[in-house]
Each structure stands twice: as structure tokens, then as C-alpha cells.
Amino acid sequence: MNRRSCIFQNESRQKHRYHEHEQLKDNRKKGLKVMAKIFISGEIPEIGYELLSGHQFDVYRGETLITEEELIAGVRDVDALLCPLSTKVTRKVIESAPNLQIIANFGAGFDNIDIAAAKEKGIPVTNTPGVSTEATAELALGLMLAIMRRIPEGDLLCRTKGFNGWAPLFFLGRELTNKKLGIVGFGHIGQAVAKRAKAFGMDIYYTGRGKKSAAIEAQYDAQYLEFAELIRTCDVISVHSAFNKDTHHLFTKETFAAMKEDAFFLNLSRGPVVKEADLALALQAGDIAGAAIDVYEFEPKITEELKVLDNVVITPHIGNATVEARNEMAKLSVQNILRVLEHERALTPVY
Structure with missing residues (x-):
């Protein structure tokens, strides 16, 4: 046959x-x-x-x-x-x-x-x-909490090494409250992320193809920043932009080097927006504090270096994976x- x-x-x-x-x-x-x-x-x-x-x-x-x-x-x-x-x-x-x-x-x-x-x-x-806006925005907040509060890392510790008891300096993470959230791509999903982040007490900043109307900015208490200023000043960068020739490799080693050393990076847009090898190097070098990634440059292949790092959470492109x-x-x-x-x-x- x-x-x-x-x-x-x-x-x-x-x-x-x-x-x-x-x-x-x-x-x-x-x-x-x-x-x-x-x-x-x-x-x-x-x-x-x-x-x-x-x-x-x-x-x-x-x-x-x-x-x-x-x-x-x-x-x-x-x-x-x-x-x-x-x-x-x-x-x-x-x-x-x-x-x-x-x-x-x-x-x-x-x-x-x-x-x-x-x-x-x-x-x-x-x-x-x-139709996938709400699901993707929910995952963004979930990943934000996961990487900043070290949830997967803590789960693994309890399952493998064991939990030896509470201590004042044990397993410290970072709060979302009062952190500056920089949203790259302020369309439907970006705005849905802002709505949820605002409930956590985050300050909302955004960048994209242009400044939104005063009504939209007021709705989310959001402020427009140029891309360079946003990545330089925000504590959390969450990417929700469309993928095109202008956003291909928008994030490279130069971009990560410009971010704060205690900043966290999330990508729920398209994999090729990020030069994945550069992200791995930035995480290894401590240029940024951590990352949470749901999409990949060469999907379904995932850069091997990302898989072994403690300061990265990786999920299998499940942004809209709800019933x-x-x-x-x-x-x-x-x-x-x-x-x-x-x-x-x-x-x-x-x-």
C-alpha cells in the first residue's frame, strides 16, 4: 500500500x-x-x-x-x-x-x-x-504571578528536595503591587491584561503603533511611553504585539541589556518577536530577573538553554487553551x- x-x-x-x-x-x-x-x-x-x-x-x-x-x-x-x-x-x-x-x-x-x-x-x-482575548490575558497574569512569586520553582522544590519549614529569608519573590507594567502592543489582549493588572495594583504603561485615545487611557489608567523608555523603566514587560517585519526580533541582547536588572519579561504574542538565544543569555547573565514564555521562535522547538534555567517559566503555547x-x-x-x-x-x- x-x-x-x-x-x-x-x-x-x-x-x-x-x-x-x-x-x-x-x-x-x-x-x-x-x-x-x-x-x-x-x-x-x-x-x-x-x-x-x-x-x-x-x-x-x-x-x-x-x-x-x-x-x-x-x-x-x-x-x-x-x-x-x-x-x-x-x-x-x-x-x-x-x-x-x-x-x-x-x-x-x-x-x-x-x-x-x-x-x-x-x-x-x-x-x-x-474570541481568545480573555483566556490569553488570564494566562499573562498567571505567568506573571508564576515567575515573580516563583510558583513552579516552589512546587518543584516541595516535590523533590522537600520543604524544611518557614524562614524569614526563604524563597523570596516579588509582589505585583505597585510595580510598573509595560505592555508592548495595546490592542484587545493588551488592554485585557491592563484591566487585570490594575486590579493587582500595578501601574500601567504601554507602547505600540501609536498613542490610544484619552478615553481608552482613562479606562485603564494607562500612560503611553516610547518603546525605549518603556523597556528602560518598567518592572515587568509583557508582549502582546502583532508579528510583522517591524516586530521580528524586537527583543534582542541590546533590548534586554537596556532593561532593569530586576525586571521580568513575558511573551505571549509570537515567538519570532524575541531572539530566543539572546533571551537565554540575558537570563544566564542576570541582565533581567526572569522570564515567562508561551510562544517560541522556532516553535515547537524550544531553545535548550531555557529549559534548564530556574528563572524562566515555559508553557506550550496555551494562551487561548481553554474550553x-x-x-x-x-x-x-x-x-x-x-x-x-x-x-x-x-x-x-x-x-
């Missing part, structure tokens, strides 16, 4: 990588018309499949990320592609799908898709902005597909 025939067998959900949803089989038995062919390049919440009831769709269920070869085979004759943020939709993939009418990205970002190639082919690209957020992302992705297939404008087009 060749690789292609092995990949596309659909008889068993457990044994094979692709599975035709049971609802489609029921529809065929009932003689119902299958309206469109859709390929989903990674498993999504059940609500997404339910909304696609009546359409023909295959789901990639591999234990590893889908390869370009497998993706090309999957999209060859489909009308729509629903792809998680981890799926790389290259020009080669797009050009191999002559019937493709929409690429619906399951995620707020879309740097995994060759937008120029999609534009050339007239294929709409959509994403899922807004609530992922369900909303699934619904929005599918709604975009259905609207485009019905010749209506998508709800959240990228361009």
Missing part, C-alpha cells in the same frame, strides 16, 4: 490519520446531498464538526504536525481549508488546490499562511480575532467557511 492510500483511508478513527465524520456517513445513508468538501488539518472542538453537518470533510488526526506533502494531498480537490495556527500553508499548498475558495485559520495570527499567494489566487483568508475560547474559535472558523461557500462576506477576513 502506498503512502497516499494509507493516509486517506477513513474506515477507522483510531487506526488512520483521516476520519470522515459520522454525521456525513449518516447523511449519505439518508440520501442527503453533500454540499462541499472541506479539509481540516488538525482536530478541533466537536462544535465545529456539528456546524459542518451535511458537508463532506476529512480531519487530519496525526500525532505530529501535518507535513506539506500530507497537506497538499488533503487539499487537492477541496472547497475549503480549516487550519490550526500550527499548519504551514505555503504557496505550493495553495497552488495545489484549484477548487479552494477559503482558508479559515484557527487562530488570531495568520503568519503561517502565505497571504500573498492566497491574494494572487483570489482566495479569502480568515482568522479568529477577539470556552477554543469552542468559540471553532465556531467562528466554521462560520467563516459557511458564509464564503454561500457567497457571503466572511465575518473576520484577514484582507
Whole structure:
């Protein structure tokens, strides 16, 4: 049996990588018309499949990320592609799908898709902005507490070395209260972080593409600073910016050297915003006090030096990994597909 025939067998959900949803089989038995062919390049919440009831769709269920070869085979004759943020939709993939009418990205970002190639082919690209704001902001505060109060480090100590009793100088961390929080990227997520940080008694500063309105600044009691001033003066830097040519490697050894030695750094935006090797060196040298990272420059690969440092907390890109957020992302992705297939404008087009 060749690789292609092995990949596309659909008889068993457990044994094979692709599975035709049971609802489609029921529809065929009932003689119902299958309206469109859709390929989903990674498993999504059940609500997404339910909304696609009546359409023909295959789901990639591999234990590893889908390869370009497998993706090309999957999209060859489909009308729509629903792809998680981890799926790389290259020009080669797009050009191999002559019937493709929409690429619906399951995620707020879309740097995994060759937008120029999609534009050339007239294929709409959509994403899922807004629905993951609260979950990501919650994680930001969780990571802030984790690194500043040394929570994972304390958990590990109790499990391995043992807790020998309370002492005045034992396991000291830093409080969030009265600290200056510098938010890089003051969009929906940045503002949601500010709302929560304000409740902890933090002073809010932000930087980005420009100064926000007086109303927004008043709402979060936030003050605009130029980037250089923000990283030089703030106690905590939390990154929530979009990823583009201007933010690629925004944080390098020079940036970390300009920060306060007792500052903490968080990145919940995109991995390539940070030059990861430089971050590891800054942490090793004591240029900054600590870091908490949820996204990685060469994701899913994580720089080995980060894994062994006590002053860094690393999480596996779980910013919006809540049941609530992922369900909303699934619904929005599918709604975009259905609207485009019905010749209506998508709800959240990228361009």
C-alpha cells in the first residue's frame, strides 16, 4: 500500500490519520446531498464538526504536525481549508488546490499562511480575532504571578528536595503591587491584561503603533511611553504585539541589556518577536530577573538553554487553551467557511 492510500483511508478513527465524520456517513445513508468538501488539518472542538453537518470533510488526526506533502494531498480537490495556527500553508499548498475558495485559520495570527499567494489566487483568508482575548490575558497574569512569586520553582522544590519549614529569608519573590507594567502592543489582549493588572495594583504603561485615545487611557489608567523608555523603566514587560517585519526580533541582547536588572519579561504574542538565544543569555547573565514564555521562535522547538534555567517559566503555547475560547474559535472558523461557500462576506477576513 502506498503512502497516499494509507493516509486517506477513513474506515477507522483510531487506526488512520483521516476520519470522515459520522454525521456525513449518516447523511449519505439518508440520501442527503453533500454540499462541499472541506479539509481540516488538525482536530478541533466537536462544535465545529456539528456546524459542518451535511458537508463532506476529512480531519487530519496525526500525532505530529501535518507535513506539506500530507497537506497538499488533503487539499487537492477541496472547497475549503480549516487550519490550526500550527499548519504551514505555503504557496505550493495553495497552488495545489484549484477548487479552494477559503482558508479559515484557527487562530488570531495568520503568519503561517502565505497571504500573498492566497491574494494572487483570489482566495479569502480568515482568522479568529477577539474570541481568545480573555483566556490569553488570564494566562499573562498567571505567568506573571508564576515567575515573580516563583510558583513552579516552589512546587518543584516541595516535590523533590522537600520543604524544611518557614524562614524569614526563604524563597523570596516579588509582589505585583505597585510595580510598573509595560505592555508592548495595546490592542484587545493588551488592554485585557491592563484591566487585570490594575486590579493587582500595578501601574500601567504601554507602547505600540501609536498613542490610544484619552478615553481608552482613562479606562485603564494607562500612560503611553516610547518603546525605549518603556523597556528602560518598567518592572515587568509583557508582549502582546502583532508579528510583522517591524516586530521580528524586537527583543534582542541590546533590548534586554537596556532593561532593569530586576525586571521580568513575558511573551505571549509570537515567538519570532524575541531572539530566543539572546533571551537565554540575558537570563544566564542576570541582565533581567526572569522570564515567562508561551510562544517560541522556532516553535515547537524550544531553545535548550531555557529549559534548564530556574528563572524562566515555559508553557506550550496555551494562551487561548481553554474550553470556552477554543469552542468559540471553532465556531467562528466554521462560520467563516459557511458564509464564503454561500457567497457571503466572511465575518473576520484577514484582507
